Amino acid sequence: MNLPYNPKDKKSIIDFAKLLKDKSLRQVCDVNAIKNDRRGKGHFGQILEEFYFYYKPNSGSEPDFPIAKLELKSSPLKRLKNKEYRSKERLALNIINYVNVVNQNFENSDFIKKNASILLIFYLYQAGQDILDYHIKLVYEWSLPSIDLEIIKNDWETITQKIADGRAHELSEGDTFYLGACTKGKNSLSVRKQPFSEIPAKQRAYSFKQGYVNHIIASIAGDKKEVYGKLIPSIAVTNKQTIEEIVSAKFKPLIGKTDLELLVQFHLDCFNPKMKDYYSRVSKAIVKSVLGVPQNVNVEDYIEEFAKAEIIVRTVRLKENNLPKEDISFPSFKYEEIVKEEWEGSNFKAILEHKFLFVFFQFENDQLVLRKVRFWNMPYADILEAEKVWAKTKEIVLKGHIVREVKGKTRLTNFPKKTINSVSHVRPHASNAADTYPLPTKDKFTQAKEYTKHCFWLNNTYVRDEIYLR
């Protein structure tokens, strides 16, 4: 068959791909040849390969166009309320071959062979729409930028080291910054062999984190009228220095100083100690000053490396006995959503697989002292513990067994308590009792169709033992 492009010539492939811009699959492919069972979620890329570029999908370690050394990737965009475009998800790359990778180094790895140069095709996802009608928005050839290479190499080595340690089954996306190891496969039963342990490991693929994909989108969209993400000033990660090292170095001279000393040092004189949220505001302001972030923006939105890695910054006040004064809350969950989720795709697991930056202050003679700064992500065993809390919560909502008893103004619930699990528990997270989300099942005890918003919390004892003291 005569191809409409030359598969040995990179430019020819890219030129042909550019014709996809502002089109849909229906407009460029022979739709009648596509079977109905190929039209579901996840088939966009396969249809593109088979019915536009005319080659059979492959999953070898070579790129899709081996001679031109070009990999083809398509991925969905979403549109925000403010009309800006963002990546809908992480960008999944090649499957990690646990057995082979331990004999490779970064430069000659399957990852580099496959993804050094990628032909990126971004389309706008619209719920309910036939995938044949998705609008193709961006077509671009992209290669690993040198500015990110050091961090990505570090990430690759972190993943490889864990496999070499016989801990492939404990991999988590939170282990790394830009390049993650995301689960891949139909469900948690998709496992494969690892070289230094008998334990089967979940199948995983390299992936660029969503925040990193947003950065790619912003850089390739250039000065387009439609906004595709944001370019953020960098804290200038210099060669051979990790994000951890840079941030630690910035905080190091300040460890042991009091909140008042730090406020003076950074000319932050606008905080009234009588304000209810004084400490959280002071902590945040200090963190911003240390990292060079203007006071009116979020750290996560301003620092390029934090945005790309989707690092979550949390400040914690410890009591003199090292116990955090409060547990740590997350956004409230919607009852109607959690009952439809599976653990693998759940919001809670997604949060727990993030990289966190914890900033610890501690009370000392009624003063607050900057004690420690720590990058952290949840170890695999603890994610399994959190899963129990999540599963129990889902079950309770599903059965409508939330309320156990009403005592005056207080309702006792069956949600997992702090004493049940070492990692996490469920508590209200609302403006007041009337601040509710609808229930999928009427509550058996109160007959209510809605219930006060709740969220998952990290136990303060867990934060003390596993994040602060460890």
Next chain:
DNA sequence: GCATGATCATGC
């Protein structure tokens, strides 16, 4: 003193 339920304050 802590666990659990309830609520606050801000910014977008």
Next chain:
DNA sequence: GCATGATCATGC
């Protein structure tokens, strides 16, 4: 108006 990060209040 509400999402988010956080703190308050009360009973055991």
